[in-house]
Amino acid sequence: MERPAAPAAHAAAEIRLTITSPEQMRELGRRLAGLLRAGDLVMLSGELGAGKTTLTRGLGEGLGVRGAVTSPTFVIARVHPSLGDGPPLVHVDAYRLAGGLDEMEDLDLDVSLPDSVIVVEWGEGKVEELAEDRLQVVIHRAVGDTTDEVRHVTLTGLGERWAEAGLGTLAG
DSSP: OOOOOOOOOOOOEEEEEEEOSHHHHHHHHHHHHTTOOTTOEEEEEESTTSSHHHHHHHHHHHHTBSSOOOOOTTTSEEEEOBSSSSOOEEEEEOTTOOSTHHHHGGGTHHHHGGGSEEEEETOTTTSGGGOSSEEEEEEEEOOSSOOOOOEEEEEEEESHHHHTSOGGGGGO
16 A cells, blocks of 8 residues: 655745845835735844844835834834734834743734734744744845945745745745
8 A cells, every 4th residue: 555645845935135225125025015914923133223124114014004113122012903904013023032932922922923914023043933834034234334225135934834925026
């Protein structure tokens, strides 16, 4: 008797972009919002000033949520309810959280995740356990005393959700 084939592992979907201005970063967020749905976890990483909050501001505009999207550094998390039928945006800044998922549990993100789009800045090593399927966005910029606006953005979709999500449409 023949054994059924093991389920195919989903390779990571990845796209690399070069962004040359804050407005382009915001526009990337607006376009990315068109691919997002309730239950999505987006992890943002990059140096200070790389454009994580600017990207999230664009996500908020694209999702049509209420309230100005600003860095939640001092409040840890902000919820931006939808102004329409879309999901709310939960914007988290995990920079000051050192305890990993244990400390993140106090925010009840696992409760919010099914109904929201959750964006976590500085979430590496802290929130991966929230969702097998997630989008990792890494933003690289020149460091030091520079006025260089160029950013290199790598978006990596992990899991079945992102295998056919259309990340390639963001390059156009």
